[in-house]
Amino acid sequence: MTTDEAVADATTPPRAGLRERKKQRTRSALVRAALELFTRQGYERTTVDEIAEAVEVSQRTFFRYFANKEEVAFATQESAECHFFTALCGRPAGEAPLAALRGAVLDAWGNIGEAIEQLVPPELHMRMYRVIESTPSLLAVHLRRTAEMEERLAREIARREGLDVDADPRPRLLVAMFGGVIRVAGKLWTEGEEDSVVTLRDLTAFHLDYVGPTLAEKWDK
Amino acid sequence: MTTDEAVADATTPPRAGLRERKKQRTRSALVRAALELFTRQGYERTTVDEIAEAVEVSQRTFFRYFANKEEVAFATQESAECHFFTALCGRPAGEAPLAALRGAVLDAWGNIGEAIEQLVPPELHMRMYRVIESTPSLLAVHLRRTAEMEERLAREIARREGLDVDADPRPRLLVAMFGGVIRVAGKLWTEGEEDSVVTLRDLTAFHLDYVGPTLAEKWDK
DNA sequence: GAGGCTAATGTCAGCGTCTGACAATTGACA
DNA sequence: TGTCAATTGTCAGACGCTGACATTAGCCTC
Known part of the structure; x- marks a missing residue:
């Protein structure tokens, strides 16, 4: 972690580790899926399970990226x-x-x-x-x-x-x-x-x- | 219902029915209990069950008086x-x-x-x-x-x-x-x-x- | 004042959000 | 390659909230 950040701050991150990139991809996939669902069928009528399923992660993982359903919105x-x-x-x-x-x-x-x-x-x-x-x-x-x-x-x-x-x-x-x-x-x-x-x-x-x-x-x- | 309201509107309600008074008492007891608990131990740390119990009604009754926990606050x-x-x-x-x-x-x-x-x-x-x-x-x-x-x-x-x-x-x-x-x-x-x-x-x-x-x-x- | 009507309440089952705990998986790095 | 740590999945459960149905209790008429 320490090594990565030091390098990343100096220049544009040449390439963050695979782990970090994967996290970013998951996060932004969750955002896209959530916004797509919210705008299509409404916020209240969309469950966290739906969002998680659309990205093929568990509900628990969703809550590790966002403190609550509102945050992703x-x-x-x-x-x-x-x-x-x-x-x-x-x-x-x-x-x-x-x-x-x-x-x-x-x-x-x-x-x-x-x-x-x-x-x-x-x-x-x-x-x-x-x-x-x-x-x-x-x-x-x-x-x-x-x-x-x-x-x-x-x-x-x-x-x-x-x-x-x-x-x-x-x-x-x-x-x-x-x-x-x-x-x-x-x-x-x-x-x-x-x-x-x-x-x-x-x-x-x-x-x-x-x-x-x-x-x-x-x-x- | 119709008779009551007509009379009540004309003058200050001479005495609303027992049913109505009981409802008012329950409602204001819920408000008092809720505010007492919220201010004493915090809003998040107070459950609806606690409030209902303090007034000796069921949780379901609480939700018939207030659409949600926020409303009573x-x-x-x-x-x-x-x-x-x-x-x-x-x-x-x-x-x-x-x-x-x-x-x-x-x-x-x-x-x-x-x-x-x-x-x-x-x-x-x-x-x-x-x-x-x-x-x-x-x-x-x-x-x-x-x-x-x-x-x-x-x-x-x-x-x-x-x-x-x-x-x-x-x-x-x-x-x-x-x-x-x-x-x-x-x-x-x-x-x-x-x-x-x-x-x-x-x-x-x-x-x-x-x-x-x-x-x-x-x-x- | 007995009985029917209806509003208020209780009970129960269930959905959805969110959390803690523990196990399984998978990058990272020596 | 093997160890370590981070990420994820699974499971159980608390809490907010709702629909359905049974029960209680005020009200009104006869």
């Missing part, structure tokens, strides 16, 4: 979120907090493919997003995951601005409001007809532009 | 949320949207007792709130419930302003941002030492006052 979300967070960290230091968040999310939605295409086809990822939004138990987990991400975002924003996240409420507040806007955009997208990522991106940008007008003291019609 | 939250929503509906028509939301939430936190004291002691409700925030599965459900409430709030705000909630993004956006602020305040409260409701109320007011400064283009230190 969020495997590609996880990648996408990492992508987004990385985008935020790469933003120029001078940029204002909200502008940085805006830039990062539009960036991430712009090339979601990079983050997940080696795992599943992007189109499946989008279909799964809809399943998450329309399945109560998954939606709940999705919101909790979002809240966890927001905590990380707040810390990054505080770092950029040279503030103490526990002393100044603004980083957390900004991120919480930002998260609310993103959620509204995402929800409206899943309710609409257009599946394309571009639509989601545009919808997000549109809603972010509305933050100012929304907080105006008096709304004009 | 949110019984008092449900009351509190109703209280809050009612407070919003009672706000003067002239008030600006954000001011109305602010007034309603401070109002609701101010006299939480009214909403729940016939069910459980308010202090138990507060302890339960902490359990919810610190139990991942409950936190997830809590956030979903919040999102559902936000949808209702958005519709009420739109109604007040004479807008179509599906055509104008501002009601949903405002409520989403507002919800984010409330959550930050609530989370900080559970992490702190002070249990009192007053502290929560003050913390909420403080964070709401910070919305403007947070969205300023440049943050001053």
